[in-house]
Amino acid sequence: MPEGDTVWRAANDLRAALAGKVLTTCDVRVPRYATVDLSGHRVDSVASRGKHLLIRVGEASVHTHLKMEGQWQIYRPGERWRRPAHQARIILATEDSVAVGFSLGITEILELGQEQEAVGHLGPDLLGTDWDSSVAVENLRAADSEPIGIALLDQRVMAGLGNVYRNEICFLRGIHPRTPTRLAGNLDAIVDLSFRTINVNKSRRIRVTTGDTRPGRQTWVYGRRGKPCRRCGTRITEDTLGPDQLTERNIFFCPACQPFTPG
Numbered sequence: 001m002p003e004g005d006t007v008w009r010a011a012n013d014l015r016a017a018l019a020g021k022v023l024t025t026c027d028v029r030v031p032r033y034a035t036v037d038l039s040g041h042r043v044d045s046v047a048s049r050g051k052h053l054l055i056r057v058g059e060a061s062v063h064t065h066l067k068m069e070g071q072w073q074i075y076r077p078g079e080r081w082r083r084p085a086h087q088a089r090i091i092l093a094t095e096d097s098v099a100v101g102f103s104l105g106i107t108e109i110l111e112l113g114q115e116q117e118a119v120g121h122l123g124p125d126l127l128g129t130d131w132d133s134s135v136a137v138e139n140l141r142a143a144d145s146e147p148i149g150i151a152l153l154d155q156r157v158m159a160g161l162g163n164v165y166r167n168e169i170c171f172l173r174g175i176h177p178r179t180p181t182r183l184a185g186n187l188d189a190i191v192d193l194s195f196r197t198i199n200v201n202k203s204r205r206i207r208v209t210t211g212d213t214r215p216g217r218q219t220w221v222y223g224r225r226g227k228p229c230r231r232c233g234t235r236i237t238e239d240t241l242g243p244d245q246l247t248e249r250n251i252f253f254c255p256a257c258q259p260f261t262p263g
Helices: 004-018 112-119 133-142 163-172 187-201
Strands: 025-028 043-049 052-057 060-065 071-075 088-093 098-102 106-111 237-241 249-253
Touching: 004 043, 004 052, 004 071, 004 098, 004 187, 052 112, 060 088, 060 112, 106 112, 133 187, 163 187, 163 249
Parallel strands: none
Antiparallel strands: 025 088, 043 052, 052 060, 060 106, 071 098, 088 098, 237 249
């Protein structure tokens, strides 16, 4: 599942493949941008911002977001793709690399000056060079009566956390995801844990929050419905939580280790 660490690694891969090189192919398979051709231009930089990717080419910025199913893959010229061609949304190639964005949730070509319209609403980037924990804490405090499990997924609070981290951080802090943020305890500690957890995973292909990299041992509660809590043995519960039905996501928690504190 793409979260901020996945996007950070994708940016690194794309940077290694494209940055400083001239595009020989630019094929945007999104009707609105189908006529855009950036071939012949040099890729100046690649950056991640939370869950967003920005590939800067001259006066243009290729803005993509993986959403749930998206993925960037890098190939050698002529190499067989590992995903169906009909899933490709954009292809950027140089003399020695082909970058293909598959099933991207967002694919758009912006002017450089429009980048803020795409990512300016985001809170501090947990994996960014401009990370500011104090701003993230204040943003989280402003969530007030909103459930902590919703606030942690709000990219305006801090950018990068996804559903896996949301569930794991709530467990590690002993907080039920439905607990109002103002009753969630030490917000500085929650932000610090968020920062440390995602940063320790940013260079891993397999996300681990328990410290145990063995298959089936990587998470405390996420994806473990009905299995015994690793701390107390109580069966893990699964439910859904979100600001509305369209954005509800699964939550996993231990009823004993994470008692619900109503507002």
